[in-house]
Amino acid sequence: MIKFAIVIDKYLIGYSIWNSLYKDNNATIRTGPVYIGFQNYVTLFTKDKIFREAFKNNIIVALVTVPTSIILSILMAMFANRVRIGKGLVRVSFFYPTLLPMVAVANIWLFIYTPGYGMLGYIFNNNTWHFLTDPKAVLWALIVMLIWKQAGYVMVFFISGLQGINPELYEAATIDGANPTQTFWRITWPMLMPTTLYVMIITMTNAFKMVDHLYILTKGGPGNASNMLLFYVYQKAFDQTNYGMASAITVVVIVLLLIITCVQFFTQDKRTFYA
């Protein structure tokens, strides 16, 4: 049974690589897929501007959401751990976005960002903010939403990380007269390092996986200013029926994710050092 599942899983990756070597789109419906070697990849990296833009957007989203989510969720975790008044409510308000589907999140944030009578436009009485239709603003607007959506999930890992720190360390620091800043940088931060490394991987892979909101909010637009690799796969395969190219993009995403995984394996030594 398990072997079967594994075979299926690895077969799918092999299948994508296989398909990515074929020209398989509307033009080849009669003939069937035509073998073209690495032509799809060459086209992707040299000619396909949308691919390049989606790739760039994906990298930006990863580089921005990963550190911000981590910093914010460490603050949230420390607060949720210590707070005395309204602890349950604080945890609920931080965590509930995790349980919303991206489609629902997109609906809610569509209202927040709508010019004029949306929430931001209403509060600041401003009709000129076009967060979702301005090519310069759209990616950042979506990044804010993604951080809001994922920070609560990340916080949970840090809460468990914080609870794993030996309280004697803090007692010793208090006796030695350390101030809160020193305590954080000398105890909390290094002791959280294993959790942080783990969370980095989760948030990195999330940056590639979270695309559902694009379907509602922008469809990758305006132009392709908010397009992402996985959404581009969806567009190529199911709007344009270009399976060959879509397979090639899938392979690129898989390779990127594998690189991230390998980085985790290399940094794993540090984990044992701290643990």
Place this chain on the structure above:
Amino acid sequence: MTAVPAEKKTHKAAWKMTPGKFFMYFFMYAFAILCLIPLIWLVRTAFVPRELELDMLAVGWTPTFDNIKRIWSMAPWGNYYINTIILVAGVLAAQFVTITMAGYAFARLNFYGKNVLFILFLTQIMIAADVLILPNYMTITRMGLNDTLLGAMLPFFASAMGTFLMRQTIKTIPYELEEAARIDGCNLFYMIIRIYLPLLVPCYIAHGLIAASYQWNNFLWPLIVINKPTKRLLTVGLAIFAQASEIGALWSDTCAATLLTVAPLLILFLFFQKRFIESFVHSGIK
């Protein structure tokens, strides 16, 4: 006796309110409220009388079910609910069987290539089904399962996360229990059911909550596989409903529909808040 007051003192000293701490607390409380605003607004707009939907500061209105009643007749929400529940239940049932068996095999059995297989298995956590929409779609099409709930469920019948959780937990269960059962002439399946299942119940709850919320919220894959309107899931139905209504013109409709989609999970979460958060912690870090 002298140690007790001293300890109390250090404890108090650690809790002294400095201006920096006060600012931090103030900031984080404000942030918590800020995080909550979208939810409050969603619930408010779903129940507000329609003519007040854009007046965010309106007061003195009585909550109404009109919005929900109106949208209920605009799309087959009942179907969406039933489909989603069938999908979640189907995936959970299949996963419970596969993760128990696979987890047991990885924890207790010795077979050729076990470690390599296990590492390969774990790569599924990184390269999740979300990324494999196209190859999955081509496979499902070839199997002729397009437009069926089974097709939407099939890629999720195995779960690396769940298998990992099971393996780790089974490893902590004393082997003597299994030995005793074997000596008493118990066969493998009967033993898993009688000895391991009861001990794995907390794991099933943890994995069940996570897998259920993942499946309930999944969107791109069911959107691709299922085209028939009556077979759609809640998330897909919601997306298509929101696309159909003119942007901005019908906030109360969109909000009522969104609330319908998220309410079951959110209500469950509000009641079992601790369980939920613990489950996410439990399965994530080992």
